[in-house]
Amino acid sequence: MTEKAYLQKIEEHKGIILKVVNLYADDFEDRKDLYQEIVLQSWSAYSRFEGKAKFSTWLYRISLNVALTFLSKRKKANQIKESTTLQEHIAFELAELSERADFLYRAIKQLAEIDRSIIMLHLDGFDNTEISEMMGLSKGNTTVKLHRIKQQLTTILTQK
Known part of the structure; x- marks a missing residue:
């Protein structure tokens, strides 16, 4: 190319x-x-x-x-x-x-580095299988991590 x-x-x-x-x-x-x-x-x-x-x-x-x-x-x-x-x-x-995106980015930045990657890929529409392949994790591990990340973000975003 x-x-x-x-x-x-x-x-x-x-x-x-x-x-x-x-x-x-x-x-x-x-x-x-x-x-x-x-x-x-x-x-x-x-x-x-x-x-x-x-x-x-x-x-x-x-x-x-x-x-x-x-x-x-x-x-x-x-x-x-x-x-x-x-x-x-x-x-x-x-x-x-936007102000809302900035708020979300700041919340995501509080996560561990690997968790940032996983949630970013999820928010961009990649499914758990694709995320697990990109991150080198099992699909089950990705699913559990994603659930925990969402819980962490909920906690972070509701504290403000």
Whole structure:
């Protein structure tokens, strides 16, 4: 695939990257860096994309792996900064979220990293089988985790 065709695919599925970036990076610079890293890593890996899964599923997997690696590097370097609200960086294209979505994102950010991934995939319409395949979990484990995540979110969202 040519670079132009690849960039068109990325533009079509930009929402996937934005969701991952907004859930795994807290401030303006980190979101920008993570977005660029996801695009770069997905371009590097694209030659190995076999088309066995949908492009969106493949891009989710790449995005999540890059985000988790990004977090790991930040933690090791002790460079994690205090959370900032998305409203502080509203000028940045990646933070253009509605107030309700921002509230939900903040609640989701309080979850464990793996739980964030699972609920994000669920909210985007993936079924438990697809989520379990993407996350490398059994379907039963995914179902139980998803139920517990929903309970956690309910608790978080009703406390405010």
